[in-house]
Amino acid sequence: xxxKIREALARVAKAPIPANREVSLFDAGVLDSFDLVDFVxxxxxxxxxxxxxxxxxxxxxxxxxxxxxxLSSHGAA
Amino acid sequence: xxxxxxxxHFLPDGVLTNQTLAAExxxxxxxxxxxxxxxxxxxxxxxxxxCDLGERAAKACLQDAGITADKLGSIIACTGTPHRQFxxxxxxxxxxxxxxxxxxxxxxxxxxxxxxGLALAxxxxxxxxxxxxxxxxxxxxxxxQGPRAKETAILFGDGAGACLVTPGNGPLAIRDVRVASDATxxxxxxxxxxxxxxxxxxxxxxxxxxxxxxxxxxxxxxxSLQVGQVGLFLFHQANLRLLERLMESLKIDPxxxxxxxxxxxxxxxxxxxxxxxxxxxxxxxxPGMKVVVAAFGAGLSWGAALLEVG
Numbered sequence: 001x002x003x004k005i006r007e008a009l010a011r012v013a014k015a016p017i018p019a020n021r022e023v024s025l026f027d028a029g030v031l032d033s034f035d036l037v038d039f040v041x042x043x044x045x046x047x048x049x050x051x052x053x054x055x056x057x058x059x060x061x062x063x064x065x066x067x068x069x070x071l072s073s074h075g076a077a
Numbered sequence: 078x079x080x081x082x083x084x085x086h087f088l089p090d091g092v093l094t095n096q097t098l099a100a101e102x103x104x105x106x107x108x109x110x111x112x113x114x115x116x117x118x119x120x121x122x123x124x125x126x127x128c129d130l131g132e133r134a135a136k137a138c139l140q141d142a143g144i145t146a147d148k149l150g151s152i153i154a155c156t157g158t159p160h161r162q163f164x165x166x167x168x169x170x171x172x173x174x175x176x177x178x179x180x181x182x183x184x185x186x187x188x189x190x191x192x193x194g195l196a197l198a199x200x201x202x203x204x205x206x207x208x209x210x211x212x213x214x215x216x217x218x219x220x221x222q223g224p225r226a227k228e229t230a231i232l233f234g235d236g237a238g239a240c241l242v243t244p245g246n247g248p249l250a251i252r253d254v255r256v257a258s259d260a261t262x263x264x265x266x267x268x269x270x271x272x273x274x275x276x277x278x279x280x281x282x283x284x285x286x287x288x289x290x291x292x293x294x295x296x297x298x299x300x301s302l303q304v305g306q307v308g309l310f311l312f313h314q315a316n317l318r319l320l321e322r323l324m325e326s327l328k329i330d331p332x333x334x335x336x337x338x339x340x341x342x343x344x345x346x347x348x349x350x351x352x353x354x355x356x357x358x359x360x361x362x363x364p365g366m367k368v369v370v371a372a373f374g375a376g377l378s379w380g381a382a383l384l385e386v387g
Contacts, residue, residue, distance in 0.1 A: 026279070033278050033279045033282040033283070034282060034319070036279060036282070036283055037286045037287065037322055037326075038322075040283065041326075053259060056262075056283050056287065057280060058279040058280055058283065
């Protein structure tokens with residue numbers, strides 16, 4: 001799953017994607033507020049899930065580890 | 078059935094430039110433009126109150142609509158920056174335009190107030206008669222109540238806009254208005270008593286783009302319209318970068334939008350009304366044109382309206 005997340009990140013990334021999956025993508029400069037909008041949409045398409053409004057919080061998408069945990073909990077493979 | 082019979086706006090003379098803000102926050106003026114697309118904002122003078130701005134916009138609106146204040150059925154003042162707890166901005170404007178004896182009340186919903194005011198007026202003007210919706214903000218003063226973050230200080234300006242909603246047919250018919258709120262992330266945009274604006278920009282941008290896109294899409298679907306059939310989009314002028322994302326996601330051509338945020342900044346509840354007033358004055362509302370208004374703000378709240386030029 002991490003590889004697919006990294007591929008999606010690469011489409012919007014503004015800085016090198018950190019190797020450490022726990023690192024904040026915001027602090028690393030990979031995502032800014034506006035990229036996050038596109039990235040969440042991209043994740044929905046890539047993993048065939050729908051992120052409900054109640055889950056739309058940046059902390060859920062802050063690191064590759066958190067993104068993977070969120071996707072796994074929503075049945076994404 | 079209701080219609081918009083007129084618009085008005087007022088902007089104070091003071092100008093706050095990126096150079097001034099850049100010096101205050103030790104950033105490059107180009108950084109400000111890159112973040113929000115804003116170059117200048119208007120600032121009320123020390124002696125100017127939110128009521129002064131609202132009064133000027135209200136009077137301009139009545140003049141544009143060609144009616145006198147004694148014909149009004151109600152007044153709704155929309156603001157996130159009232160001059161005091163109560164009585165409201167609406168009562169002060171009522172007194173100044175001399176329209177006693179009709180309901181006058183405030184909506185304190187910040188950026189979304191203007192659209193909620195329109196939605197309310199649309200529903201109640203059949204009973205109460207012509208309703209004056211006035212949105213006025215002194216955002217720069219509100220921000221100065223505490224230590225300001227540069228991310229919010231660069232965004233906001235002062236100003237007022239107004240519209241007159243009348244029952245029946247009119248030059249700009251209100252075909253559909255939907256508004257909604259969801260408090261799940263309400264803390265992400267708030268202003269506590271005696272404090273300055275608090276905004277979690279990432280959360281707000283994420284929700285604003287997605288909720289506005291959905292509201293507009295649903296509005297168009299309900300009315301069997303495509304994006305390309307809309308002649309003019311009037312958005313809450315929140316942040317140019319946010320509007321660009323919204324336009325991109327809905328495939329709206331920039332030529333379909335009236336945008337003045339570069340000059341005035343984000344004037345909160347007043348922003349789309351100022352844009353509407355300027356668009357009308359510029360002759361951009363052409364017969365048969367479909368117009369979509371969309372706004373987002375504290376609550377979190379959002380909505381969209383479909384208008385049609387007669």
